[in-house]
Amino acid sequence: MMGAVDSVKHLRQIVADLHRELTRYGLVIWTAGNVSARVPGEDLMVIKPSGVSYDDLSPDTMVVTDLHGNLVEGELAPSSDTAAHAYVYRHMPEVGGVVHTHSPYATAWAARGEPIPCVLTMIADEFGGEIPVGPFALIGDDSIGRGIVDTLRDSRSPAVLMRSHGPFTVGRDARSAVKAAVMVEDVARTVHFAHQLGTPDAIDAAAVDRLYERYQNVYGQ
Amino acid sequence: MMGAVDSVKHLRQIVADLHRELTRYGLVIWTAGNVSARVPGEDLMVIKPSGVSYDDLSPDTMVVTDLHGNLVEGELAPSSDTAAHAYVYRHMPEVGGVVHTHSPYATAWAARGEPIPCVLTMIADEFGGEIPVGPFALIGDDSIGRGIVDTLRDSRSPAVLMRSHGPFTVGRDARSAVKAAVMVEDVARTVHFAHQLGTPDAIDAAAVDRLYERYQNVYGQ
Amino acid sequence: MMGAVDSVKHLRQIVADLHRELTRYGLVIWTAGNVSARVPGEDLMVIKPSGVSYDDLSPDTMVVTDLHGNLVEGELAPSSDTAAHAYVYRHMPEVGGVVHTHSPYATAWAARGEPIPCVLTMIADEFGGEIPVGPFALIGDDSIGRGIVDTLRDSRSPAVLMRSHGPFTVGRDARSAVKAAVMVEDVARTVHFAHQLGTPDAIDAAAVDRLYERYQNVYGQ
Amino acid sequence: MMGAVDSVKHLRQIVADLHRELTRYGLVIWTAGNVSARVPGEDLMVIKPSGVSYDDLSPDTMVVTDLHGNLVEGELAPSSDTAAHAYVYRHMPEVGGVVHTHSPYATAWAARGEPIPCVLTMIADEFGGEIPVGPFALIGDDSIGRGIVDTLRDSRSPAVLMRSHGPFTVGRDARSAVKAAVMVEDVARTVHFAHQLGTPDAIDAAAVDRLYERYQNVYGQ
Numbered sequence: 001m002m003g004a005v006d007s008v009k010h011l012r013q014i015v016a017d018l019h020r021e022l023t024r025y026g027l028v029i030w031t032a033g034n035v036s037a038r039v040p041g042e043d044l045m046v047i048k049p050s051g052v053s054y055d056d057l058s059p060d061t062m063v064v065t066d067l068h069g070n071l072v073e074g075e076l077a078p079s080s081d082t083a084a085h086a087y088v089y090r091h092m093p094e095v096g097g098v099v100h101t102h103s104p105y106a107t108a109w110a111a112r113g114e115p116i117p118c119v120l121t122m123i124a125d126e127f128g129g130e131i132p133v134g135p136f137a138l139i140g141d142d143s144i145g146r147g148i149v150d151t152l153r154d155s156r157s158p159a160v161l162m163r164s165h166g167p168f169t170v171g172r173d174a175r176s177a178v179k180a181a182v183m184v185e186d187v188a189r190t191v192h193f194a195h196q197l198g199t200p201d202a203i204d205a206a207a208v209d210r211l212y213e214r215y216q217n218v219y220g221q
Numbered sequence: 222m223m224g225a226v227d228s229v230k231h232l233r234q235i236v237a238d239l240h241r242e243l244t245r246y247g248l249v250i251w252t253a254g255n256v257s258a259r260v261p262g263e264d265l266m267v268i269k270p271s272g273v274s275y276d277d278l279s280p281d282t283m284v285v286t287d288l289h290g291n292l293v294e295g296e297l298a299p300s301s302d303t304a305a306h307a308y309v310y311r312h313m314p315e316v317g318g319v320v321h322t323h324s325p326y327a328t329a330w331a332a333r334g335e336p337i338p339c340v341l342t343m344i345a346d347e348f349g350g351e352i353p354v355g356p357f358a359l360i361g362d363d364s365i366g367r368g369i370v371d372t373l374r375d376s377r378s379p380a381v382l383m384r385s386h387g388p389f390t391v392g393r394d395a396r397s398a399v400k401a402a403v404m405v406e407d408v409a410r411t412v413h414f415a416h417q418l419g420t421p422d423a424i425d426a427a428a429v430d431r432l433y434e435r436y437q438n439v440y441g442q
Numbered sequence: 443m444m445g446a447v448d449s450v451k452h453l454r455q456i457v458a459d460l461h462r463e464l465t466r467y468g469l470v471i472w473t474a475g476n477v478s479a480r481v482p483g484e485d486l487m488v489i490k491p492s493g494v495s496y497d498d499l500s501p502d503t504m505v506v507t508d509l510h511g512n513l514v515e516g517e518l519a520p521s522s523d524t525a526a527h528a529y530v531y532r533h534m535p536e537v538g539g540v541v542h543t544h545s546p547y548a549t550a551w552a553a554r555g556e557p558i559p560c561v562l563t564m565i566a567d568e569f570g571g572e573i574p575v576g577p578f579a580l581i582g583d584d585s586i587g588r589g590i591v592d593t594l595r596d597s598r599s600p601a602v603l604m605r606s607h608g609p610f611t612v613g614r615d616a617r618s619a620v621k622a623a624v625m626v627e628d629v630a631r632t633v634h635f636a637h638q639l640g641t642p643d644a645i646d647a648a649a650v651d652r653l654y655e656r657y658q659n660v661y662g663q
Numbered sequence: 664m665m666g667a668v669d670s671v672k673h674l675r676q677i678v679a680d681l682h683r684e685l686t687r688y689g690l691v692i693w694t695a696g697n698v699s700a701r702v703p704g705e706d707l708m709v710i711k712p713s714g715v716s717y718d719d720l721s722p723d724t725m726v727v728t729d730l731h732g733n734l735v736e737g738e739l740a741p742s743s744d745t746a747a748h749a750y751v752y753r754h755m756p757e758v759g760g761v762v763h764t765h766s767p768y769a770t771a772w773a774a775r776g777e778p779i780p781c782v783l784t785m786i787a788d789e790f791g792g793e794i795p796v797g798p799f800a801l802i803g804d805d806s807i808g809r810g811i812v813d814t815l816r817d818s819r820s821p822a823v824l825m826r827s828h829g830p831f832t833v834g835r836d837a838r839s840a841v842k843a844a845v846m847v848e849d850v851a852r853t854v855h856f857a858h859q860l861g862t863p864d865a866i867d868a869a870a871v872d873r874l875y876e877r878y879q880n881v882y883g884q
Contacts, residue, residue, distance in 0.1 A: 025250060119332050120323075120385055120387075121385055121386045122323055122386075122387075183250070186250050186323070186325070190323070190328045190329050191329075191332065193325060193326055194328075194329040196329075196413070197329075197335075197413065199333075201334070203357075210361075215301075219301050220271055220298075221270065221271060221272055221273070221297055221298055
């Protein structure tokens with residue numbers, strides 16, 4: 001079993017590397033998106049520093065905070081979204097990773113305050129139903145975190161579209177949360193395209209359940 | 222003539238490499254798409270393992286199954302779409318390669334259950350007419366495979382848009398099936414754009430036939 | 443002054459290299475687009491071989507034909523669009539380069555048979571007015587070439603949108619024709635976006651003339 | 664403190680490098696966009712040469728002009744937009760960098776002459792309200808520069824959408840102006856998507872003010 005020090009060192013590498021998936025899939029521009037990971041067994045998280053270019057991210061530039069967003073380790077100020085990540089970790093103990101982006105199609109649904117309907121097998125597989133909208137909330141206190149947690153509690157979805165803002169995703173670890181961020185943009189885009197020229201049928205609830213159960217239990221290695 | 226062992230080794234390389242065309246053209250995200258190839262003269266196929274990142278694919282990670290999807294060779298579980306690929310190989314002896322993606326524009330047509338009309342010379346060349354829609358089918362038995370085969374039998378198209386799911390394509394070998402996957406997304410996109418601002422005219426049936434005959438027989442080396 | 447042999451050798455390199463601009467700007471997929479260059483002072487052209495992947499293009503794989511499309515030099519069959527390129531060179535002596543793509547936004551305008559209106563200073567600069575539509579023409583004889591030439595003769599535009607097919611562009615040399623291919627897709631896309639949410643105003647004819655004159659005479663080194 | 668010679672040398676490198684951000688984010692094609700930087704304490708600016716490919720830009724190819732656009736240093740003719748950059752530096756002493764692109768979504772709003780409404784927290788953060796439209800102006804005198812300055816004076820936005828033309832952005836230095844060019848295209852795109860399927864709500868003015876104040880003062884290191 002890894003000690004806390006080893007674990008933090010390992011997570012610095014993982015979290016730094018996972019930001020590359022955000023740029024690879026076009027989910028972020030400039031410095032506008034962030035990944036964090038909970039340190040297992042500790043009241044700590046590893047998160048991106050604020051306003052630092054993705055080209056300049058490395059394990060050493062990552063910062064460690066407690067679960068109230070106070071800086072514990074690192075030279076740089078943590079992401080301006082740290083309070084929202086911390087709130088999620090405090091209130092959702094099963095969550096090990098959080099991601100925030102302003103990926104364009106998901107954010108367009110968020111701008112309209114419209115959930116993404118479950119019209120694709122991929123949405124049933126990964127999100128278990130429609131992808132919900134969270135409230136409009138200003139940065140600066142626990143409003144965003146509370147909006148995320150309150151919305152995700154009523155849903156099987158690991159993604160919430162925060163109104164007029166953008167998507168937040170969660171997962172059992174940081175990689176799963178990044179996967180959900182990639183997936184929510186992909187389905188936001190495809191369903192956007194589908195709606196531009198008509199209205200696709202929703203998949204019926206029983207089929208959604210069967211797809212979700214299978215994917216969560218059978219898919220992968 | 223290559224023996225079965227050499228042939229499998231060669232196809233592992235080809236199938237692994239062809240997945241790079243899926244990422245190059247933006248047809249897949251994360252692990253959500255797969256290529257397979259029939260082993261000539263054997264009741265075997267080479268296919269992508271389930272849930273493995275495209276960065277981590279290599280000839281060694283490919284898996285070999287029989288044409289009922291049973292694992293014959295390989296350390297990893299085969300793609301969750303293996304049953305659909307296997308059904309196609311069992312029922313379409315002329316097919317040597319199968320590809321499945323959720324490429325966004327093709328999947329948007331699939332979400333609406335709307336065939337892509339033959340309004341471009343490129344569609345006449347490659348697909349010989351409109352690109353058809355297959356039924357909604359749940360994963361887990363032969364439903365998807367049967368939907369693919371039943372739809373393609375009535376068409377010159379190497380691509381079918383499986384309803385609420387995404388495109389499957391076939392070819393005489395894996396490379397041809399990948400080409401069809403690239404082409405179906407390209408024309409799905411262009412025709413989507415054309416429809417957004419009007420209604421393009423269909424090409425008349427006689428011209429479609431002439432274009433298809435010429436392209437299938439004269440194009441290339 | 444270069445002799446014909448040196449000139450052909452040089453143009454093989456230039457034409458091979460220019461195909462990379464087509465892939466860089468996403469104007470082509472698989473093998474579906476081609477660049478040619480007239481050999482100055484000779485009744486010859488250098489053109490892409492048919493059905494060869496852009497990754498595999500090199501000066502040596504380029505082919506040389508006369509201006510009726512007959513193979514003069516090279517191991518591979520010339521592009522299936524060779525007759526159209528050749529017709530343009532025979533009938534437009536000022537043209538030194540021809541490019542054909544199926545770039546998606548330009549092809550969407552071509553599918554609707556709708557010219558791209560001159561609503562951007564960049565269109566006035568480069569195209570001197572709206573970008574015209576050419577007739578629907580089948581491959582196999584001089585119909586496509588004649589459609590290109592007849593349309594461009596009435597226009598300052600170096601680009602024509604061949605109906606239900608895609609754009610062809612011309613230039614004083616191959617690089618200029620490639621630039622026009624890049625530009626026509628860019629403005630096709632921007633004007634598509636503009637039209638999706640309203641109707642942009644056309645730039646008045648006097649301003650178009652002033653922009654065109656200045657850009658053609660002052661821009662660049 | 665750096666002398667003027669060192670400062671110019673340093674800015675040649677910075678300005679050359681920043682053009683890579685324009686290509687990375689797809690804001691420019693061919694040679695159609697440019698970055699400049701004011702030389703601190705001098706009536707000089709460093710700017711891209713006219714019509715030179717982004718691949719061929721280097722510190723040595725950058726040109727230095729005075730703030731009336733007269734060439735002071737460099738072998739190449741300055742950007743055809745030099746007069747507009749120069750006008751901005753003469754009339755907005757707080758501006759240290761200017762960027763011009765024809766990025767497609769921002770230019771689509773410019774083509775319609777429609778400001779981008781403040782419907783996303785990211786717009787409030789970076790632009791402090793809607794992104795304004797400037798007048799239609801022909802190149803060749805101070806019209807474009809005057810249009811930029813007159814529009815930005817009434818706004819907190821560092822970006823203006825010049826009618827039928829494209830975006831110009833400013834910043835305290837060239838990097839900030841490039842960031843604004845990246846951001847304006849990103850939000851132009853997301854709001855375009857949002858408007859395609861409905862009408863997003865504007866963020867109320869008090870919330871816009873709070874977001875803008877916080878972002879300008881707290882974000883980053």
